Amino acid sequence: MTNAEDPTLPAQRLVVVGQGYVGLPLAVRAVEQGFTVVGFDLDVARIERIRRGDSPVEDIPNDRLGAALATGRFIATADPDDCSGFDVAVISVPTPLREGMPDLSFIEAAARNLGEHLKPGATVILESTTYPGTTQELAGPILEDASGLVAGADFHLGYSPERIDPGNPTWTFENTPKVVSGIDAASLTAVQGFYDRLVDRTVPVSSPMEAELTKLLENTFRHVNIALVNELAMFSHALGINIWEAIDAASTKPFGFMRFTPGPGVGGHCLPIDPSYLSWRVRRTLGEAFRFVELANDVNEHMPAYVVSRLTESLNDRSLSVRGQRILLLGLSYKRNTGDARESPSQPVARRLVELGADVLVVDPHVDDRFFPAGVTRVDLTEDTVASAAAVVVLVNHDVFDLDLVVRTATCVLDTQHCVNGPNVEHL
């Protein structure tokens, strides 16, 4: 039962710290379920955009954001004092790497701010992806120090990893099971009770450490399996074997196999970063290397250079050098149908081609200008642009791309996504 369905339920006040890919969808969903929500973010420009109803996150269309704002129960703010008086607070701030090490400064700042506004009986939940131990060893003590309260005795504390998959129309925030945890039984009850109002199914685990590890296990699993097919793709090409056909054939096995496909590398906030949080923790606590993660990093980080070398070979076959050629790149984001270009492998591909002296054109209507590397030119996908290029490289398969036009018009296509076929097309 939600407040929206039963107005006699108490309207709980929720603070969501960080209004990015994770925080904004959570905030909007909570408004829809009857909460009064403070969406707090230090980025004033982002807050102004949200207030105008101009959603910065593709998964939240403007009409959905507008409806949330129209309830009068969604306050987007950059003022830390607006965080006061919350019943539940969720932390969804970035957890990047700095010089290869976890940078927890955003979580520390968020916890300190929430601690200053924490009242007895409230619940604080960390959602940022991080290494096992962060909730209890880092967030808890900061909250206690800033509030003078004791975690467990005076307030509830837990961790719940976010599984949001931007651009996925099938698996949404609501219908994706949510793993929940608390530092004690009462905290777990509070955390689970909160998410039960927002998602179809919650999955309790026994402590925040298991919940933190769940997220890293999921992302490391993907990272390692992508590295496996990427390495196989490179060997298969050298051996003259069609890796894509082998993957399709293996995918007919109804059990014991899961389909992963090669690509120009891994990107986004998760795969290039999260497994390193786990390997850092293993190394720091146990003094041992997490070899799978290190190997997967090595293979996946090499993929942009491999794409450039395949393109170079293909030009070489036509007696062309990279220098001076016009190369058209399709897709700059890290995955299809999103504008998120963080850690995107398309960027090192573009940068390397610029370094080699190519005239690099890039098409990506989803991605902001600020993510375009220096020296590349943003263009639209037209017959003239395609015809003018010595080669086209498909790095991301956005729905908006007219790939028939590309195959029809291009002299040569290097397709890293296996989304086009033709006599002028080479696959990774």
Ligand SMILES: NC(=O)c1ccc[n+]([C@@H]2O[C@H](COP(=O)([O-])OP(=O)(O)OC[C@H]3O[C@@H](n4cnc5c(N)ncnc54)[C@H](O)[C@@H]3O)[C@@H](O)[C@H]2O)c1
């Ligand atoms: N994007 C995804 O698909 C995804 C999926 C699952 C988990 N995660 C994890 O969720 C966390 C957040 O990721 P995201 O993609 O939403 O990041 P994001 O960069 O899109 O958003 C984070 C926001 O937090 C704000 N912020 C930073 N410090 C703050 C502070 N002290 N107080 C208030 N606001 C602050 C930033 O201005 C930014 O707008 C990360 O740990 C990430 O690994 C992301």
